[in-house]
Amino acid sequence: MRRQAGRFVLLTGAIALLVLLLGFFQTVSSALTSGITGGLLNNQADLLVYSDKARLNPAASVLAPDAASRVSDVDGVERAAGVGRGQFADQSADGDVTVIGLDDLAFGGPAKVATGRRATKPGEALASSPDLSSSDVSYAVGDTLTLEGVDLVVVGTSDGAAFDVGPTMYVSFEDLQTMKSNDAGVQVPALFSWVAVELADGVDSDTVVAQIDDLGVPASSDTTTAAPASASLASTGFEAVDRSAAADALPGVDQITQSFNILYLLLFIVVTIVTGVFFLILTVQKRDSLVLMRALGASRADVIKPILIEVVLVVLVGSVLGTAVAAGLLEIAKDSFGTLDPITAALSVVLILLLGIVSSFASVRRVLQVDPVEAARRRGAS
Amino acid sequence: MSIALKELWRQPQRFLPVWVALTLLVVLLVILAGFLDGLSRSQTGPYRAYDGDVFVLSDDANLQVQRSRVSADALTDQGLDDVADVGFLDAAFTVAAVEGTATGNTSSDNSDDGTNLQDVALYGYSMSSSVLPHAPDAGEVVVDKQLTRQIDVEVGDRLVLGPSAEPMTVAAIVDDLSAGAPTLWVNGDEWRRLVGTINPALLPPSGQHLALIAQPGADIKASTVVEQVDQIDGLEAADVADMIGALSVVQQQNATFTAIIGVTFVVSLLVVALFFALITLEQTRLYAVFKALGATTRELLTGISVQAVVLTLIALAVGMAISAVLVAALPPTLPVRVLPTRLLEVAVGLLVTSVIGGLLTARRLLRIDPASSIG
């Protein structure tokens, strides 16, 4: 009985670790991806409009100041507002902050606010909640910071609102411009990176996308106050995409999600096969006593039932333990890794359970085929 | 002990399950490590291009090149005798395509099929290194291998850069220097001209660069130069390793993958420990006979360790071969880089892990009573 207990503990521990590995990887990888894409995925905008020369790269997209009004004239567009971005150092916190400048402080930021409120005037900022990698620098309501000479007070936070795997501040476009100009040492032209678009109710987004893409280059774009170089630069056509497509198109996201998908698949295959191997070892190991049971007149069901019970028990207890430990670990490290997704966890458990049962049965089948008389003849040291 | 090996050869089916599990774990470890190094390398090419040199940035930039502004002559007249040469580095993101294959840059509907247009990082530089040739002439560009994996480009081909499709001739192809995207390298004046057409807001004021690169003199350590430059007001210096460490994405990826690799090792330990614990249970009688015939617990443990090592070695060989096939089958644009040193780490780590796993049977072996062999 002691033997049985020790074996049960070992096996359950192994399953728990495998489940932990799966859960941990899944959570961490999605947190890492969301640190890059969260700001776009959880945005208020239905569509994002970039320069058609930017290949959907916010860092490469430059739009003239009249872009927002041109887009808002399109049928089916409820609201459109220009958005700029930059990255600056928070000297006091010794970390980097991505700054999103909103021309309309009520639109173009994160869809949901977790604590506090949105910024309503220059000098205020809505900060992304601590997320992957921001463990060294994080901001809460009431914090103040200075970026390139602009004093900001954090008035709210939003979950999953980060860009560039770091803390992100949603501020007024004016503040962003001041930061950029202070950073460059000269007045920089006021150009947007993208235009955030809200669709009117019941409008087909593909139609609107097509219309925006068809706007083309304005006939004459030197109506702005921008310097000549940037005027020609900003005289581009548009490329509109929905949020998730915009997130997928961020540079590096493709590579990272593809990498993680491949790794997850590999991990999953390894975990399920290793689980199967465990149960195979176990059942093969019990073969002699099972054969003996058969010799003593046990029915097939008598042999199969205890094995089935053991597999289910081990997988369930192991999975619960593994999930609990993973959830606990992630809760402690929530600031950097996010939390466990229950659906993925449940799915993994079910698959491991199935494989455990299948591999146990594979070896029990061999036992059931052994001639019971053989049991009596076995001798020797093994 | 050859008895242990004979058992392995003559009863391989007993050891098959643990061998399969170990082999799979090797594959997992190698691929994880490949992504760990690949992802980090794919972000840090420009730093690796100046391996051994010292990066000099403004001290408010937190070692982020994009945000640094340094005067071109910041290091001259500073009496830095230990510095043999000084170069600069400027960087901006843009797009590039082989001339004639880009979708028309003023056409209004290019939403989907801009397949030949690539995100690239454009670097201006002045100092050659072990990877980079001398800075090319005006109108010429050095490209890295990563770009050739994404589009069909050779030396002598013409590329168009940026929104206004500036034509450039490929002067050389260098090793993969990805910085999240393929990298293109031009001389300093060309960089200013091109970035002026991309986004003038990114241009540092004239006479300034994003970073300077100081090459330590012969026999001078990078750390010595770092210390000296740090003394200069307004400047912060770092060697390549520290520059890479300052990239939060790289840090996070490293932390993530290291954690996952760590858990994988723990799983391997458990697999081996569980397997040998079961084998010991199964063979209690045999081990009791060995003990009755004069074997010590230590000899039995040695036997199990030998089996663990041999099993792991075979699993390593086969697992690495499978990994090589898998890696070769992955799309070439994926950032997987299998480094020999990392393979060695995986091998040593797994050998140690499985020996420990085998040794965990010590208590069970010790408890086996030689008297139980009799009667």
Add this chain to the structure above:
Amino acid sequence: MSALDLKDVRKVYGDGDQKVVALDNVSLSVADNEMLFIMGPSGSGKTTLLTVAGGLLQATSGSVVVGGTDISGFDGRELAAFRRDRIGFVFQAVNLVPFLTARENLLLVRQFGGGKIDTDARDRADSLLTDLGLADRAGNLPSQLSGGQQQRVAIGRALMNEPPLVLVDEPTSSLDSELGQQVMELLTKEIKSRGLAAVVVTHDDRILDFADRIVQIVDGKLTSDSSDNSSASPSGR
């Protein structure tokens, strides 16, 4: 000097209510060259006597002297070396190593304690196998041998390290009468020709002819010294 000297040996298993006195003040002496049989009903303490004499278990009290060496105070490591060099075991259940050939099962005992398999060891294994009529079976695994052949391999293994004392537990229990006789003949021949001492535990009275001396054990006590053969002298069989 006698091959084995037991003086007032007690062996108690368990404690408290579960206490079982398996050997109760047993004193016994086995001369060099003597073949002693121990007879007794099941549960009388025969196997316990062998395990104590062979250094598999320490006696609860009393002294166990083998070939002049008192092993009573030995620790596990010393006992292991003692068993390897001084005792040859023939187990009731044969206990051959299933993945080793007949020859390797003999050589096995040479490898423990850091020993090497040298030419001398190989020659000895081959000559033993030849003596036991197994020369052409040397390369076979136990599963390829008959019960009698397996028992012969076990005898060869017990003699491999030239131990002065051979302990044999129920050698014929799994063999039929004729095979049992053959195996006993071989065993006696090997032991006598080498001038060794042996203690054979059995309750098979068909093989008592092979004994130099027979003692009875009942409830852990030696009852009679009912030797029907000439004591402590080679019987010349």
